[in-house]
Amino acid sequence: MKSLVVVDKSNETKYGHFLDLLSEILxxxxxxxxxxxxxxxxxxxxxxxxxxxxxxxxxxxDLVGFDILTTGGILGYNKLVCKTAxxxxxxxCLKEEYTNKRMNLSMFLYANSVNILSRFSPEVIGFVQMExxxxxxxxxxxxxxxxxxxxxxxxxxxx
Amino acid sequence: xxILIFEWGGGTFTHPDITEYFMSKGVKVMTVSYAFSNKNxxxxxxxxxxxxxxxGKFDLVFxxxxxxxxxxxxxxxxxxxxxxCYDNPMDVPDIExxxxxxxxxxxxxxxxxxxxxxxxxxxNVFYMPLAVNTKRLSGLRLLDKDNYYKSQIxxxxxxxxxxxDIYMSCMDDFSKGYIESICNxxxxxxxxxxxxxxxxxxxxxxxxxSLRNGLTLTKKDLxxxxxxxxxxxxxxxxxxxxxxxxxxxxxSTERSELLPKVNYMGTCEYFEEMPxxxxxxxxxxxxxxxxxxxxxxxxxLDIMGAGGFLLSNYQPELCEYFIPDKEMVVFYGLEDxxxxxxxxxxxxxxxxxxxxxxxxxxxxxxxYDVQFSKMFELIGY
Numbered sequence: 001m002k003s004l005v006v007v008d009k010s011n012e013t014k015y016g017h018f019l020d021l022l023s024e025i026l027x028x029x030x031x032x033x034x035x036x037x038x039x040x041x042x043x044x045x046x047x048x049x050x051x052x053x054x055x056x057x058x059x060x061x062d063l064v065g066f067d068i069l070t071t072g073g074i075l076g077y078n079k080l081v082c083k084t085a086x087x088x089x090x091x092x093c094l095k096e097e098y099t100n101k102r103m104n105l106s107m108f109l110y111a112n113s114v115n116i117l118s119r120f121s122p123e124v125i126g127f128v129q130m131e132x133x134x135x136x137x138x139x140x141x142x143x144x145x146x147x148x149x150x151x152x153x154x155x156x157x158x159x
Numbered sequence: 160x161x162i163l164i165f166e167w168g169g170g171t172f173t174h175p176d177i178t179e180y181f182m183s184k185g186v187k188v189m190t191v192s193y194a195f196s197n198k199n200x201x202x203x204x205x206x207x208x209x210x211x212x213x214x215g216k217f218d219l220v221f222x223x224x225x226x227x228x229x230x231x232x233x234x235x236x237x238x239x240x241x242x243x244c245y246d247n248p249m250d251v252p253d254i255e256x257x258x259x260x261x262x263x264x265x266x267x268x269x270x271x272x273x274x275x276x277x278x279x280x281x282x283n284v285f286y287m288p289l290a291v292n293t294k295r296l297s298g299l300r301l302l303d304k305d306n307y308y309k310s311q312i313x314x315x316x317x318x319x320x321x322x323x324d325i326y327m328s329c330m331d332d333f334s335k336g337y338i339e340s341i342c343n344x345x346x347x348x349x350x351x352x353x354x355x356x357x358x359x360x361x362x363x364x365x366x367x368x369s370l371r372n373g374l375t376l377t378k379k380d381l382x383x384x385x386x387x388x389x390x391x392x393x394x395x396x397x398x399x400x401x402x403x404x405x406x407x408x409x410x411s412t413e414r415s416e417l418l419p420k421v422n423y424m425g426t427c428e429y430f431e432e433m434p435x436x437x438x439x440x441x442x443x444x445x446x447x448x449x450x451x452x453x454x455x456x457x458x459x460l461d462i463m464g465a466g467g468f469l470l471s472n473y474q475p476e477l478c479e480y481f482i483p484d485k486e487m488v489v490f491y492g493l494e495d496x497x498x499x500x501x502x503x504x505x506x507x508x509x510x511x512x513x514x515x516x517x518x519x520x521x522x523x524x525x526x527y528d529v530q531f532s533k534m535f536e537l538i539g540y
Contacts, residue, residue, distance in 0.1 A: 071428045072170040074192075079169035081196040083203075104168055104192040105207045127191050127211055156203040 001030040001157060004055035008064045009036040015061060015089065018138040022059065025145050029152065030056075043068045047076045057157065058084040062093035066101065078104045083155040085109075089138065091116050103128045108151060112137075129154060160186045160540070163215055165208075165222040165229050168194030172429045172457075173223050173245065176292035180527040189215060198251055199227050208232045219538070225249060225265055227257040234262040241538060245289055247272050247451050248383060259283065264538050269454030270476060271352070285537060288476065289457045290530040291464035293522035296434050299465075305435050310408040310422075311504055312401055313440035315433060316458060318394055318413045319448065321387035326376060331369040337362065338385060345389045345449060347492045349473035352452045354385050386449040393472075394446045397496055404497075405504065410436060437467030441504055444496075445471035455480065460525050463487060463517035468510045470499060480524065486517040 003026040007015060019034055026032045033053055037046045047068045050058070058077075060066075063086060068076035077084060086103075088094060088111035100121040103109070109130045111117050117130045124130075136143045152158040162181055166174055174190070181188045191211055193204055209232055212220070219239040222229060224246050233240035243266040258265060259281050266287035267273050276284040323342075327335050341357040358366075363378045370376060395417050401407050402420040409418065410427040427433050437443050443462040453475040462469045469487040471477060481487045488503065490496035503510050523529075 070169045071426075072172065072175070072430070074170035076169070078192050079194055081168075081194045102190060102192060104194060105204065105211070106193060123189060127189075156206070 001056045002054065003030065003032045003057045003059065004050070004053045005032070005034045005059045005061070006050060006064050007034065007036055007061040009038045011062060011064075011090075012036050015138075018089070018144075019061075021138075021141055021144055022148070025141070025148050026057075029158070037064055039067075043076070050077075051080060055082050057152075057155070058082050060084065060086045062088060062090050063095075063098055066095075066098045075101045075103060077107070078102065082106065083108075083157060085151055085155075087133070088112065088116055089133075094119060099124070106155075108154065160184075161215065161217050162186050162188050163211065163217040163220045164188060164190040165220055165226060166190055166192040167222075167224065167226075168192055171223045171245075175430070176295065176527060177221070177223070179292065179295075180531060189217075195226075195228070199253055199256070201228055204228055205232055209235070212236055212238060218540075225251060225254065225258070225263075227251060227254070230257045230260050230263050234260040238262060239264060239538060241534065242266065243287060243289075243534070244268065245457050247448075247454065248379070255279070255281075264534075266534060267454075268457075269451050271452035272454070285534075287530055287534060288455055288480070288525060289460055290525050290527045291457075291460045291521060293464045293518070293526055295430075296465045297522075299431065299434050299438075301435060301438065305439060308408075308432075308436045308439040310436075310440045311406040312442045312444060312500060313408045313410065313436050314394070314398060314444040314446070315410040315427060315436060316394070316446070317411055318415055319387040319391040320413065321384050321391055323384040323388040326374065326381065326384055329371045329374040330366060331371075334366040334369045337366070342385055342389050342392075345385075346392055349491055350453075350475055352449070354382050354389075354449070358382055358385075383450060389449045390446070393449075393493075397444070397446060397493055400493060400497055401500055405500065408436075408440070433461065434465035437462045437465035440467060441507070441510060442470050442500055443467045445469060447472050447474055459487070460521055463514070463521045464525070466514055466518045468503065468514040469517060470496065470503070472496075481517065481520055484513070486513060486520050488513065 005019060005022060023032045023034060035049060046065060070076055084107045086109050094116060099119050103124055107128050109128050110133045112133055114132050134143050134147055137147060178188055195201055205228055212232060217238060219241055220229060220233050222242045224244050225242040230240050240262045241264045247269050263283045265284045267284060268289045270286050273284055273286045327338060341354060345353050358378055395415060398407055398409060398418055398421050408422045408424050410424045412426055414423040427436060445459045447456050455474060455477050459469055459471050459477060471489050473489045473491050483489050488499055490499055
């Protein structure tokens with residue numbers, strides 16, 4: 001199982017410790033890549049980098065890439081054939097235009113607070129699995145490992 | 160009424176118009192999407208979709224194109240699944256395994272395609288031509304900057320990259336010669352489809368056993384590759400011929416070295432850009448994928464619905480619903496297409512009248528309201 005963790009280049013340092021921790025845990029399940037996306041790059045270039053990674057599991061941090069849309073205005077991530085966990089670690093990343101974008105059934109949305117999750121439109125809330133992240137998620141290896149296991153189970157990637 | 164729309168991952172062209180139509184009728188609509196790696200086997204999808212169905216209390220599920228696992232889930236709880244297909248052929252392996260499920264009402268736009276399934280005993284596959292949202296299209300305003308789209312002749316569509324050459328490289332000389340001769344016969348032949356009849360069991364088995372290098376090929380794949388190769392040849396030959404004499408713009412994912420005089424414009428956006436291209440081009444070409452044996456492709460309706468002048472290859476159903484030379488113009492071969500282009504480029508007034516009549520016919524008979532009314536009557540709503 002290949003995992004890809006996508007983060008905005010400007011957040012690389014801020015989340016450096018967490019990215020290392022997550023990658024280390026995910027290595028138990030197979031290959032792991034971390035992809036830093038520079039927001040000034042063209043949308044289709046960024047999307048190609050994600051798609052071409054050929055992952056089975058995708059983790060995005062702070063809704064990176066949510067500005068990448070298809071010509072029909074659909075979230076580009078909806079085209080990907082993989083299970084996805086969108087992690088909102090910093091509430092400040094949430095833009096109004098992101099909250100009404102339809103997400104497909106293979107996506108899971110996680111945030112540090114329930115308030116953030118409630119800002120998404122009913123259509124997103126209705127069909128996408130949304131959960132609050134556990135306390136110490138970013139710092140405590142035991143907590144992060146347990147969360148990864150639960151996500152993989154919910155996504156039916158492990159028994 | 161409460162409808163759940165299932166949509167393929169990255170979206171479909173028709174989804175916004177269909178959603179708008181349902182909502183205009185007071186229907187409550189929810190949409191879920193998913194990208195399958197295997198359209199026939201995905202336990203995760205089934206579990207998730209079962210939950211969606213259980214939660215929503217929907218009267219029916221609708222999708223553009225047919226999805227086997229949506230049918231399986233709907234059938235499990237006895238909810239009607241209505242699908243309206245704009246792909247031909249359907250990109251669904253083993254479609255016949257799930258097509259006949261009692262929950263299904265499958266609408267296809269090509270009468271010959273429907274007949275094929277009816278002949279096989281499927282009594283839940285129905286004929287329904289496609290539709291366009293003429294209200295949206297008529298509201299589109301042209302700006303000065305849109306003159307960029309002006310052209311004598313435009314073509315919006317792919318050139319179809321066929322795998323036939325690769326397949327043929329693994330065949331013996333007899334098979335290659337046989338396939339080449341069928342493709343040559345099919346080329347520039349409109350209103351008759353030879354490929355499937357020519358690939359009868361005897362010839363298909365002969366070709367199949369001659370394959371080298373471990374290649375295996377289903378009859379369906381070979382048939383599609385041949386149809387795509389013929390379509391590609393026709394599209395390139397016509398565009399090349401016309402571009403020798405006129406300003407021709409091509410909107411496509413692919414640029415071809417065989418078309419040095421065609422203005423390659425890249426791809427175009429469906430909802431705003433494409434209608435402007437159709438409105439601002441003197442002639443809009445429709446060159447149908449060969450495998451669509453009789454139906455009206457969405458592109459032809461898109462052109463007329465945007466008020467554009469349509470010059471199309473002959474398609475039986477196009478001439479059944481539209482009056483040739485009054486509401487649109489058909490050609491029967493390369494030379495005919497060239498001569499008609501020459502004539503209509505010289506007669507702007509005639510062109511304009513034909514485009515106006517075509518628009519009226521589309522808005523009266525190919526609107527979503529018209530087609531959905533027929534569908535829902537048949538379904539029992």
